[in-house]
Amino acid sequence: MTPDEFRVAGHDLIEWIADYLERVEDLPVLSQVEPGEVRAQLPPAPPEQGEAFEAILADLDRVIVPGLTHWQSPNFFAYFPANASPPSILGELLSAGLGVQGMLWASSPACTELETLMLDWMVDALGLPDRFRSGGAGGGVIQDSASSATLCAVLAARDRARRGGAGLADLRAYASEHAHSSLAKAIRIAGLQDDQLRLVATDGEHALRPDELDRAIEADREAGLVPFLVLATVGTTSSTAIDPVSAVAACIGPDVWLHVDSAFAGVAAVCEELRSVNDGLDQADSYVVNVHKWLLTNFDASLLYVADAQPLIAALGILPEYLRNAATDSGEVIDYRDWQVPLGRRFRALKLWFVLRSYGLEGLRAHIRRHVGLAHELAGWITEHPDFEVVGPVPLSLVCFRHTGGDEANQAIMDRVNRSGAVYLTHTRLDDQVVLRLAIGARTTERRHVEAAWTAITDAAPRG
Amino acid sequence: MTPDEFRVAGHDLIEWIADYLERVEDLPVLSQVEPGEVRAQLPPAPPEQGEAFEAILADLDRVIVPGLTHWQSPNFFAYFPANASPPSILGELLSAGLGVQGMLWASSPACTELETLMLDWMVDALGLPDRFRSGGAGGGVIQDSASSATLCAVLAARDRARRGGAGLADLRAYASEHAHSSLAKAIRIAGLQDDQLRLVATDGEHALRPDELDRAIEADREAGLVPFLVLATVGTTSSTAIDPVSAVAACIGPDVWLHVDSAFAGVAAVCEELRSVNDGLDQADSYVVNVHKWLLTNFDASLLYVADAQPLIAALGILPEYLRNAATDSGEVIDYRDWQVPLGRRFRALKLWFVLRSYGLEGLRAHIRRHVGLAHELAGWITEHPDFEVVGPVPLSLVCFRHTGGDEANQAIMDRVNRSGAVYLTHTRLDDQVVLRLAIGARTTERRHVEAAWTAITDAAPRG
Numbered sequence: 001m002t003p004d005e006f007r008v009a010g011h012d013l014i015e016w017i018a019d020y021l022e023r024v025e026d027l028p029v030l031s032q033v034e035p036g037e038v039r040a041q042l043p044p045a046p047p048e049q050g051e052a053f054e055a056i057l058a059d060l061d062r063v064i065v066p067g068l069t070h071w072q073s074p075n076f077f078a079y080f081p082a083n084a085s086p087p088s089i090l091g092e093l094l095s096a097g098l099g100v101q102g103m104l105w106a107s108s109p110a111c112t113e114l115e116t117l118m119l120d121w122m123v124d125a126l127g128l129p130d131r132f133r134s135g136g137a138g139g140g141v142i143q144d145s146a147s148s149a150t151l152c153a154v155l156a157a158r159d160r161a162r163r164g165g166a167g168l169a170d171l172r173a174y175a176s177e178h179a180h181s182s183l184a185k186a187i188r189i190a191g192l193q194d195d196q197l198r199l200v201a202t203d204g205e206h207a208l209r210p211d212e213l214d215r216a217i218e219a220d221r222e223a224g225l226v227p228f229l230v231l232a233t234v235g236t237t238s239s240t241a242i243d244p245v246s247a248v249a250a251c252i253g254p255d256v257w258l259h260v261d262s263a264f265a266g267v268a269a270v271c272e273e274l275r276s277v278n279d280g281l282d283q284a285d286s287y288v289v290n291v292h293k294w295l296l297t298n299f300d301a302s303l304l305y306v307a308d309a310q311p312l313i314a315a316l317g318i319l320p321e322y323l324r325n326a327a328t329d330s331g332e333v334i335d336y337r338d339w340q341v342p343l344g345r346r347f348r349a350l351k352l353w354f355v356l357r358s359y360g361l362e363g364l365r366a367h368i369r370r371h372v373g374l375a376h377e378l379a380g381w382i383t384e385h386p387d388f389e390v391v392g393p394v395p396l397s398l399v400c401f402r403h404t405g406g407d408e409a410n411q412a413i414m415d416r417v418n419r420s421g422a423v424y425l426t427h428t429r430l431d432d433q434v435v436l437r438l439a440i441g442a443r444t445t446e447r448r449h450v451e452a453a454w455t456a457i458t459d460a461a462p463r464g
Numbered sequence: 465m466t467p468d469e470f471r472v473a474g475h476d477l478i479e480w481i482a483d484y485l486e487r488v489e490d491l492p493v494l495s496q497v498e499p500g501e502v503r504a505q506l507p508p509a510p511p512e513q514g515e516a517f518e519a520i521l522a523d524l525d526r527v528i529v530p531g532l533t534h535w536q537s538p539n540f541f542a543y544f545p546a547n548a549s550p551p552s553i554l555g556e557l558l559s560a561g562l563g564v565q566g567m568l569w570a571s572s573p574a575c576t577e578l579e580t581l582m583l584d585w586m587v588d589a590l591g592l593p594d595r596f597r598s599g600g601a602g603g604g605v606i607q608d609s610a611s612s613a614t615l616c617a618v619l620a621a622r623d624r625a626r627r628g629g630a631g632l633a634d635l636r637a638y639a640s641e642h643a644h645s646s647l648a649k650a651i652r653i654a655g656l657q658d659d660q661l662r663l664v665a666t667d668g669e670h671a672l673r674p675d676e677l678d679r680a681i682e683a684d685r686e687a688g689l690v691p692f693l694v695l696a697t698v699g700t701t702s703s704t705a706i707d708p709v710s711a712v713a714a715c716i717g718p719d720v721w722l723h724v725d726s727a728f729a730g731v732a733a734v735c736e737e738l739r740s741v742n743d744g745l746d747q748a749d750s751y752v753v754n755v756h757k758w759l760l761t762n763f764d765a766s767l768l769y770v771a772d773a774q775p776l777i778a779a780l781g782i783l784p785e786y787l788r789n790a791a792t793d794s795g796e797v798i799d800y801r802d803w804q805v806p807l808g809r810r811f812r813a814l815k816l817w818f819v820l821r822s823y824g825l826e827g828l829r830a831h832i833r834r835h836v837g838l839a840h841e842l843a844g845w846i847t848e849h850p851d852f853e854v855v856g857p858v859p860l861s862l863v864c865f866r867h868t869g870g871d872e873a874n875q876a877i878m879d880r881v882n883r884s885g886a887v888y889l890t891h892t893r894l895d896d897q898v899v900l901r902l903a904i905g906a907r908t909t910e911r912r913h914v915e916a917a918w919t920a921i922t923d924a925a926p927r928g
Contacts, residue, residue, distance in 0.1 A: 006550035010478035017561035035796045038577040046585040050824035067574025072563045084563030086470035096556035096762045097481035099536045099548030110531025113502040121510040145806035181784040191655015298560045320645040322892040332499045342609035360514035428786040
């Protein structure tokens with residue numbers, strides 16, 4: 001592909017994407033293909049000779065698009081959103097076009113410095129505690145996912161406890177039974193057994209009970225075990241339940257690492273009236289929030305903040321000879337490779353820079369407020385319906401609800417609605433019952449889409 | 465940013481990137497900024513109101529570009545290449561534009577199926593053993609980096625050994641003293657102590673000595689310890705030394721996991737005459753090769769293959785209720801979230817699809833052959849020079865060499881050349897001496913760039 005061919009192909013693809021974003025609303029949001037159907041339409045082996053870009057673009061329409069579940073559709077209400085905005089798409093394009101590596105400050109200084117600045121901008125944007133700002137002991141880093149960020153917190157906490165003399169087998173971690181599965185995965189990756197993670201009971205709103213946490217920690221301490229990590233979730237995946245972070249912090253000592261997982265909910269703090277999602281963060285050792293879920297920045301961009309970077313760097317820092325350089329030796333720069341599992345890293349800060357500058361804080365607040373408002377409207381409609389009920393509080397933009405006809409009825413409603421291609425929502429289990437989750441958060445979701453989804457759901461319900 | 469504004473901004477950015485790729489040759493390849501210089505030119509806090517795209521693009525030229533070290537410059541000879549080709553840039557753009565998640569087959573089927581197909585295409589392209597093809601026990605997955613891929617191999621091997629009854633503290637891993645630092649990092653992440661990794665002595669060409677490996681394993685077995693993993697490197701980071709994989713395989717039993725790290729070198733196998741880099745792979749349990757280094761696919765795209773996926777899935781699989789779905793329950797599909805550390809995943813297969821189709825295997829072979837040829841030419845010039853010597857063999861496109869004037873002379877040459885901005889190369893230590901590394905691999909590097917680099921190096925050398 002010559003430079004001129006790149007220009008032509010690039011312009012074609014920009015138009016294709018712009019068209020896609022305009023027409024995605026009309027595509028079946030949940031892909032209707034069967035396993036193997038996509039692959040069967042493509043050649044089994046790579047071509048010997050190069051092909052023209054038009055041929056690839058044609059296969060994109062013919063084969064790939066029907067095999068997609070459209071996360072950018074305004075009718076996507078499943079899981080949590082992963083909204084990619086036009087500025088963030090361009091930020092990712094630029095990152096690919098520059099093709100620099102940010103493993104070391106020296107390997108491309110702007111990649112590191114813009115990242116540090118963006119993390120500090122987000123401290124301002126979300127009203128986070130100053131301990132997470134760069135320039136002191138703490139700071140932030142962009143990771144690929146909250147899973148990886150939580151793993152890093154677990155590793156930092158684990159190694160701090162081991163340096164304090166604890167044996168690996170004696171370590172115990174704690175979280176609510178609704179903590180994200182990535183914590184259990186991180187515990188396992190870190191070499192601990194599954195039962196070294198204590199799942200603490202929750203209250204009627206599915207938030208961690210500090211009294212139960214306190215009891216579990218005390219019992220373990222009395223048994224000679226070493227509590228080393230507590231994870232508090234602000235906005236659980238199942239129901240956006242909010243663990244009481246301050247109360248959690250109050251029942252653990254400074255020897256226990258407090259990690260706050262606010263992967264989905266944390267960005268709500270751009271709005272002053274939702275800033276209670278930050279309660280207790282001034283006592284957290286680490287904090288993760290994804291801008292790639294609800295804040296218009298395309299996946300992947302998960303922000304990990306630490307109050308003190310040293311335990312993180314102690315856990316992850318390794319300096320082979322071929323990476324030594326004068327800037328690293330000077331101690332004046334951040335080498336983000338020591339803040340994450342992989343060595344290599346893309347220039348992810350660009351897309352966050354593009355988003356923050358294109359929307360401004362005003363634009364981001366309007367985006368969040370619209371979804372929260374729609375969720376409350378929907379919750380009102382559900383409450384008014386004789387056969388449906390809202391399950392738990394609706395603190396943000398996820399509405400959990402169910403038909404009163406039982407698990408099978410709810411599963412049937414979901415399957416029917418999803419198969420139609422008009423709406424996509426997912427489920428969870430709360431209090432051992434199937435519960436439907438409708439997560440509002442796509443960039444272009446308006447009131448009419450939520451209305452249509454609610455109509456589709458009620459139409460799919462068994463007749464009373 | 466409205467759809468029409470996105471079109472305009474997108475076209476502008478495509479032109480900007482095309483211009484950048486044409487002019488990058490003339491920019492100082494190593495950024496000349498001081499620590500803090502980039503950040504100081506940008507506002508300390510995010511804007512309240514949104515800004516126009518032109519304002520961002522202006523700052524890109526004013527602030528960001530001078531702070532970049534240009535990995536796409538034909539004068540970039542540092543580390544290993546990370547060549548991003550025009551088709552791969554467009555593939556990344558499309559991935560961002562679609563904004564789908566590939567954590568589950570069900571979360572966007574085409575994302576999983578195209579990835580599996582691309583991994584199979586690469587089995588064909590590189591002549592890999594059939595055990596790495598999908599459809600049987602084994603298969604492949606795209607990860608962000610070889611660091612993460614090697615971590616996954618370590619975790620799969622660790623947990624297999626533990627299921628076999630071994631205690632964590634008794635496990636021992638083995639690799640040459642020139643294995644990539646990501647192995648030591650993975651060992652540490654996995655909960656093992658640093659001394660549970662045995663670094664085995666190498667031969668005169670810096671390749672692992674099987675007799676030394678055999679000795680180390682036997683000694684550990686006699687001491688009641690449990691060898692669980694051997695990492696063989698095909699193309700070490702320092703010098704592209706090639707461990708004898710078949711001989712390594714011959715001195716370990718089936719209870720020891722053999723992981724082959726061919727992160728840089730493996731793609732050379734697109735050329736028949738370089739296919740010896742695959743020797744012994746038919747006995748490997750896992751294999752990692754990066755298409756994001758030398759194969760024109762922008763970072764990140766590291767391919768991990770396993771002969772048997774079950775130990776990997778056993779180590780990394782967790783299925784919370786909110787991710788359950790009919791396709792997963794059927795067992796007919798691959799859910800790649802169980803093949804990696806993070807949960808979320810981008811549609812990375814698109815960029816590899818774009819590269820393989822745009823270049824064809826012919827184009828990829830020509831690309832690799834050009835660099836290997838240039839490396840041999842350069843090695844010839846060095847050999848002819850009275851004050852320089854080639855260090856070790858040049859199996860591929862990395863040339864290690866040094867001035868005969870000692871460590872300080874070599875360090876001074878490198879610093880002088882890099883400060884000029886005309887060339888960027890890095891160093892390593894071999895046999896306890898500073899050695900300069902000149903890695904040829906940028907997409908647009910031609911003979912004249914290598915000639916100019918060699919002239920710059922000899923000009924910077926102390927006069928004899």
